[in-house]
Amino acid sequence: MNAIAAVNALQYIGKQGDLLYSIQEDMAFFVAKTRGKTVVMGRKTLLSLPGGKGLKGRKNFVLSRSMSDGEAEERGVLIARDVDSLFSLLRDLGSPEEDVFVIGGGEIYSLLMPYCSVLYVTRILREDEGETRFPEIPSDFTLTKGDLRRSGEIEYRFDTYVKNR
Ligand SMILES: NC(=O)c1ccc[n+]([C@@H]2O[C@H](COP(=O)([O-])OP(=O)(O)OC[C@H]3O[C@@H](n4cnc5c(N)ncnc54)[C@H](OP(=O)(O)O)[C@@H]3O)[C@@H](O)[C@H]2O)c1
Numbered sequence: 001m002n003a004i005a006a007v008n009a010l011q012y013i014g015k016q017g018d019l020l021y022s023i024q025e026d027m028a029f030f031v032a033k034t035r036g037k038t039v040v041m042g043r044k045t046l047l048s049l050p051g052g053k054g055l056k057g058r059k060n061f062v063l064s065r066s067m068s069d070g071e072a073e074e075r076g077v078l079i080a081r082d083v084d085s086l087f088s089l090l091r092d093l094g095s096p097e098e099d100v101f102v103i104g105g106g107e108i109y110s111l112l113m114p115y116c117s118v119l120y121v122t123r124i125l126r127e128d129e130g131e132t133r134f135p136e137i138p139s140d141f142t143l144t145k146g147d148l149r150r151s152g153e154i155e156y157r158f159d160t161y162v163k164n165r
Contacts, residue, residue: 001040001115003102004033005134006122006156012130014105017048020130023151026122029158030103033120034058037099040086042108043067046077053077059093061086063108083111106132113138119161124154140164 006026007013014020035057043064046052054060054076062077063086072079080086090100102112113119113135121134125148146158 001097001100001102001112002033002118002120003109003113003116004030004120005104005109006124007134008124008130009127010130011133011136012128013109013134014048014132015130017044019048020128021124021126021154023122023124023154023156025149025151026156029120029122034101034103037101038090038093038095039101039103040108040112041103042105045103045105045108046075048105059095061089063111106134110135117163121159121161123157123159125156126154137161 005013006019006021006023008020012020034055038059038061039055040061040063043062043066046054046060046062049055052075054062060077061080062072063080065081067079069079078089080089097117102108102116119137119141141161141163144160144162146160149156149158
């Protein structure tokens with residue numbers, strides 16, 4: 001299982017239920033990594049997606065205790081009520097562990113970080129205030145920093161953290 005996130009210099013990933021930044025190249029990176037794969041998200045992140053629907057071209061799993069099965073079907077997602085049932089559904093699907101991407105938000109990154117082998121973290125080099133944070137990355141990950149890039153005023157980097165075996 002992997003995680004993919006865009007995180008600013010204050011560790012923020014979101015504000016008022018939405019993303020803090022919209023960087024075209026980062027969106028393209030996200031699409032390239034997750035296309036044809038399985039994504040796992042929290043209910044609040046699902047509601048922040050266009051139309052509140054699962055992402056096209058990917059199998060969408062949502063963690064939620066409150067969303068009804070009917071609503072999940074309408075939104076084009078499969079629901080897991082807890083971590084154990086998520087893993088059991090993923091096993092039933094037979095999708096290899098490296099093809100599963102945790103896509104947020106804050107609660108779900110925290111919940112699933114212990115199971116992640118690779119973290120794709122777009123580091124946005126800005127200190128804007130937000131509300132939702134990315135969890136602290138445990139010390140048993142090795143960081144490879146990407147090159148510095150720029151989108152208008154925003155500097156960013158594609159970093160990769162790989163869990164030590
Ligand atoms: N920058 C990025 O890369 C990025 C990526 C994704 C999201 N975001 C941002 O992050 C924010 C949303 O994050 P968030 O932390 O508020 O919410 P979230 O993690 O998306 O969803 C939280 C919900 O997940 C469900 N949940 C949590 N733990 C669970 C468990 N153990 N079992 C079953 N369900 C569980 C609960 O749903 P119920 O209440 O239904 O039980 C909970 O309300 C938004 O601002 C979004 O834009 C940023």
